[in-house]
Amino acid sequence: MPEMMQTKDKSSQVFTTDLDCQHFTRCSGCVLDTNLDQPPVMEEVTEFFLKQGVAEFTLESGNLWEWRCRAKLAVRGTSMDPQIGLFEEGSHFVVDIPSCRAHHPSINATIKLVKEAIQELGIQPYNEDLHLGELRYVQMVVTTFNTTLPAAERYASGKVQVSLVWNARDEDSIQADRLNKMAELLWQRGNPKSANPILHSVWANFQTSRTNIIFGGRWRHILGESELWERMSGIDISFTPASFGQANLQVFDVLLRRLQKAVKIGSSVVELYAGVGLIGLSLATTRKCRTVKCVEVNKEARLSFEQSLSRLPASVNSNISWHCADASVSPIKWLEGANVVIVDPPRKGLDPPVIEALRTASLRGLGKTKSPSSKTTDKVEKRPWMLRAKQGAVHKESASNWEEEEHTWPDTLIYVSCGWQAFKLDYAALVEGDTWYLDDAKAFNLFPGTNRRSLLFLEITIPDPDISKDMALML
Numbered sequence: 034m035p036e037m038m039q040t041k042d043k044s045s046q047v048f049t050t051d052l053d054c055q056h057f058t059r060c061s062g063c064v065l066d067t068n069l070d071q072p073p074v075m076e077e078v079t080e081f082f083l084k085q086g087v088a089e090f091t092l093e094s095g096n097l098w099e100w101r102c103r104a105k106l107a108v109r110g111t112s113m114d115p116q117i118g119l120f121e122e123g124s125h126f127v128v129d130i131p132s133c134r135a136h137h138p139s140i141n142a143t144i145k146l147v148k149e150a151i152q153e154l155g156i157q158p159y160n161e162d163l164h165l166g167e168l169r170y171v172q173m174v175v176t177t178f179n180t181t182l183p184a185a186e187r188y189a190s191g192k193v194q195v196s197l198v199w200n201a202r203d204e205d206s207i208q209a210d211r212l213n214k215m216a217e218l219l220w221q222r223g224n225p226k227s228a229n230p231i232l233h234s235v236w237a238n239f240q241t242s243r244t245n246i247i248f249g250g251r252w253r254h255i256l257g258e259s260e261l262w263e264r265m266s267g268i269d270i271s272f273t274p275a276s277f278g279q280a281n282l283q284v285f286d287v288l289l290r291r292l293q294k295a296v297k298i299g300s301s302v303v304e305l306y307a308g309v310g311l312i313g314l315s316l317a318t319t320r321k322c323r324t325v326k327c328v329e330v331n332k333e334a335r336l337s338f339e340q341s342l343s344r345l346p347a348s349v350n351s352n353i354s355w356h357c358a359d360a361s362v363s364p365i366k367w368l369e370g371a372n373v374v375i376v377d378p379p380r381k382g383l384d385p386p387v388i389e390a391l392r393t394a395s396l397r398g399l400g401k402t403k404s405p406s407s408k409t410t411d412k413v414e415k416r417p418w419m420l421r422a423k424q425g426a427v428h429k430e431s432a433s434n435w436e437e438e439e440h441t442w443p444d445t446l447i448y449v450s451c452g453w454q455a456f457k458l459d460y461a462a463l464v465e466g467d468t469w470y471l472d473d474a475k476a477f478n479l480f481p482g483t484n485r486r487s488l489l490f491l492e493i494t495i496p497d498p499d500i501s502k503d504m505a506l507m508l
């Protein structure tokens with residue numbers, strides 16, 4: 034990684050945290066080009082947490098360049114002069130970003146390959162005004178999983194799973210023949226045994242809608258390995274091209290290790306907004322959890338979860354489950370029986386029913402509200418919820434016959450936030466009336482070059498002074 038960069042006259046070397054990217058003025062991807070390790074929003078964030086009693090609020094930064102391992106870029110222009118990049122702020126013009134400093138180098142090398150294939154085969158980039166053309170978007174996901182290499186060399190030699198978003202209904206439509214030709218050309222030039230071994234696999238997604246939604250519902254694996262793996266914080270995790278994945282693998286790995294320390298050995302954990310279950314599975318493995326329940330609305334994440342579950346070490350003895358469900362529907366049911374709840378919502382923050390359920394769970398844990406166990410009420414009136422929870426679920430039973438803990442409510446809430454504005458509102462609602470109490474907070478620079486998306490990891494406990502003391506010591 035270019036930790037050190039040259040000054041313009043090349044006479045001396047200085048440490049710099051400047052972006053130094055030729056696309057900066059037009060590209061909407063980065064909003065900062067200097068002091069990438071000190072996003073201005075941190076001033077407000079630090080002051081906020083200082084007021085909440087977090088004396089040492091810090092920002093953990095990783096690589097400031099070449100950190101992005103996942104990119105979805107629009108393809109526009111003409112077959113002779115394709116443009117691959119992001120839309121200019123507030124416009125429909127695509128800014129071509131072949132030398133993006135944030136991208137992992139294998140992503141930029143893949144963009145070059147894709148452009149060559151477009152030009153040589155005369156592939157038509159999508160024209161949204163006319164709703165014509167063939168290639169709409171390209172998604173590139175880097176995998177650094179390669180156990181044949183020493184760990185230190187894996188990142189630099191990451192390979193790309195490339196997905197071509199094709200303007201056709203499915204693979205049987207007339208245009209699919211050209212899609213296959215393009216996939217074959219890419220593979221011929223970038224497969225792992227070629228002179229330029231940058232590709233892991235080639236996929237297609239089919240999208241004909243006139244909206245700006247990137248992906249359609251149909252995916253097809255065309256060439257290379259069908260499964261994409263990543264090793265993060267001690268576990269192997271699988272991603273399909275349709276599932277959510279972190280863009281900054283290295284800093285998220287640091288966040289995960291920090292998060293693990295906040296969970297006591299033997300805890301029962303529920304994770305809402307769980308994606309492919311990365312956080313939950315890593316806790317099952319490293320914290321010997323009794324139970325781990327992951328709740329995620331995107332059904333496409335299920336296959337990844339099943340594959341990752343099959344590679345967990347045999348020594349993991351937790352009851353583990355993944356549920357395809359909307360966390361905002363009857364969220365209180367997921368919370369009963371857990372000591373720890375983890376939420377990792379999208380940028381818009383928590384759904385209001387989830388905030389309400391977290392507040393109720395805290396009050397129930399403190400014995401401030403009398404409530405029947407939700408198990409009892411389910412029997413008579415909440416059967417649809419029970420059925421919903423079972424539909425589409427994945428389970429792995431523990432060899433130990435752990436009893437389900439009724440009347441237990443979480444005393445630890447870990448909030449992973451990627452949206453500062455939404456977080457502030459959620460936080461105010463969570464702590465109102467002393468339902469939750471902030472114990473610690475830390476920021477991770479998951480998106481260097483941006484001001485708005487630095488990520489926070491927060492640990493909030495119920496306002497029991499003894500528990501807070503234990504947590505403080507543990508940290």
Ligand SMILES: C[S@@+](CC[C@H](N)C(=O)[O-])C[C@H]1O[C@@H](n2cnc3c(N)ncnc32)[C@H](O)[C@@H]1O
Binds near residue numbers: 311360
């Ligand atoms: C920021 S991602 C976190 C994913 C996961 N924790 C990870 O690190 O890979 C947010 C996830 O929440 C999911 N999601 C959004 N709304 C949801 C809802 N109402 N119920 C459950 N999951 C939801 C999204 O599909 C996405 O996978």
